[in-house]
Amino acid sequence: MSELWARTALQTYRWLGAALYPLMGTYVAVRITRGKEERGRRRERYGRSTIDRPDGPLIWIHAASVGETGAVSALIQRIRDLDIRVILTTGTVTSANFARERLGEDLLHQYVPLDIKPAVSRFLNHWKPDLAIFAESEIWPMTILELGARRIPQILINGRMSDRSFKRWSHRLALAESLFENLSHVAAQSEVDGERFRALGARPVTVTGNLKADVAIPPVDQAELRRLSAAIGERSRWAAISTHDGEELVAARVHKALKKYRPGLLTIVVPRHPDRAGALRKMFEERGLSVASRSNGEAPTPQTDIFLGDTIGEMGLYLRLTDIAFVGKSLVGHGGQNPLEPAMLGTAILSGPNVSAFVEAYDRLTEARAARMVEDEATLAKTVHHLMSQPKVCDAMARAGMRVVTDMGGALERTWSALDPYIHPLRVQAALHGNGPEAHPASGGRGAGHAGRRALGWK
Template sequence: MSERWASAALQTYRWVGLAAYPFLGAYVALRASRGKEQHARRHERYGKASLPRPEGPLVWVHAVSVGETGAVLGLIERMLSKGLHIVLTTGTTTSAALVRERLGDKVIHQYVPLDLKPAVSRFLNYWRPDAAIFAESEVWPMTILELGARRIPQILINGRMSDRSFNRWKKRSALADSLFENFHHVAAQSERDAERFRELGARPVTVTGNLKADVRIPSVDSETKSQLENAIANRPVWAAISTHDGEEKVAARVHRALKKHWPELLTIIVPRHPKRSADIQKMLVEYGLNVSMRSVDKMPDANADIFLGDTIGEMGLYLRMAGVAFVGKSLKGEGGQNPLEPAVLDTAILSGPNVSAFEEAYKKLVAAHGARFVEDEISLAKAVYKLLANDKLRTAMAMSAARVVSDMEGALDDTWDMLGPYIQPLIVNAQLGNAYQTSDDDDINGTQGGKKRIGWK
């Protein structure tokens, strides 16, 4: 693909987006009707702000979903502690709920604008970010080009490049080069990711590690934890977490098979998307299983086969109850889900083979015997049985997984250091702005309002 062809492709993308823009209302409304958008905030997808822009330096951070959002929380908290304002965009209702729970009104949350020129331009014209930070693998052509046209530094952090994405970009190398050259810096999770970004035209690229290894698991309310422990008592427990469509059925059949050996077995199922919980409950009941739902029943009763974790932000609570966890989107989906959270909480980890999005983490976990792959429902049932029946083996796996995560820590500090040239000037400006504001309010040498407050345009 030539540079001329790449330029033409981007221009076509721009014009197709402009042509489609007036007709997207029905599409967004349909998504809202299915729970994939918040109906009252759907205008944010067109770049229309729902909150005022604060005075002072502002950083735009984008994290598409729950996993990416959790990964950047530590970084956001550091920036907030330095006086920076953050507008945090996400693309899903579950990630928006996580932001509300973990950060409250400390950040400005908006849904990410559609990657169309009118929406992106409106968003940028209103918020006027001083820097843009994207997490993991978000590459939106119009957003990148509009930021580039405004000379706003854009940095990709926790960057990863799957085999599938890399092969697609390689076939369009000129297009990739015209986009990736706009990034002021790419901080990659691994050396392999870094080499792929470099090959696609990104400069400079450094390896900072996986931010998810530095994620702090939220503390669990001691009273709630005690209540759940009492409700479970001495029952054997395993969990299927971050499950996707089809994997709940697998967990249900595994439960029925293992219940022959442990009649009091409790299986905790935590779907990746809680809005699917009603359908999951219906399916489980049709399988002849007794179901307790966290959002309704609060605690599993003595007869519950399944405890359905249909809440957001309580993964730590569920994992603290289970010594074995199957991590989903790996048998019935593609890419896998983050295994580092259960690893931190002393859990033996099982996964299907489809883990391309977390390949490096799984490679280290499997090599250290902290995780095992299963091929199907039968091998999952056998693995769960073996671990529930062998406390020594289960404990050894959990300890190995925890050591792997400990060895991987440090990405947050390295990413923070990498961001220094881009955000340190903003921090200085924020602190100067605060100093001038203070002098407005204070009586300096007997003179009220000795200095004028800085206004940021």
């Protein structure tokens, strides 16, 4: 692909976006009916905001979903501790709720604008960020070009490039180079990711490690943990977490197969998207399985087959209730999900073979014998049964996983060092400007009261 072809392709993308902009209302409306958008905040997807931009320097941080939001939470708090404002954008309702719970209702939050010029321009005209930071694999052409045109530094942190994405970009090398040359810095998760970003034209690229290995151990309500642990008692149990459509059915069939050998078996299912809980409960019950839903406050009874973890921000609870965790989007779907949270909480980890988004983490875990890969439903059932029958093996896997997470630490400090040349001038500017959490309570300072919180867009 020639450079001229790449410029033509990007210009076509710009024009196509402008042409489709009037039709985006239908797209957003459909997402609202599916629970993927908040009706009262849909205008944010067009770049509109009801929140005033606070005075002083401002950093825009974008994290697409819950995993990315958790990964950048410590970084956001460190920036806020310097009295530099942060506007966080996310792309899902669950990640917005998670951000509120993890970072507080005084955090400035918006839904990310559609990658169409009118929406992106309106967002940038309002917020006027001094620096833009994107997490993991968020490559939006129009957003990158608009930031580049305004000479706003943009940095990709915790950057990863899956096999499929790298292959796709490699076939469009000139297009990739015309986009990635706008990035001021890429902080990649691994050497493989770093080499791929360099091959696609990004400069400079440093390898900082995976921020997800540096997140705090997922919290838990100790009273609820005691209540549910007492309800479950000594029953055999395993969990299928971060599951995607089709994997819950696999979990149901595995449960029925194993229950023949373990009559008191409890299976904990934590879907990646809790909004599917109603349909999942119906599916389980149609197969003769008794279900208790966490969102309804139901605790498992001795007759319960499936404990449905359909809440946000409680992974720490679900993982503390089990010694064995299958991590989803790996048997059905591609890319896998983050295995580091179950590792740090001491569970034996199982996964399907499709983990291209977390290759380094799984390589380390399998090498340390902390994780096992299963090819299909039958292998999953056999492996769960084996680990239940061999508690010493299960315990050894759990301890190995915790060691792997410890060894992978340090990504936050390395990422902070990569960001320092861009953040330090803003720190000086904030000090000169007199920013402080008490200075602008209605604009998102950490001292914001109830009225200020309502102004921030949270419900």
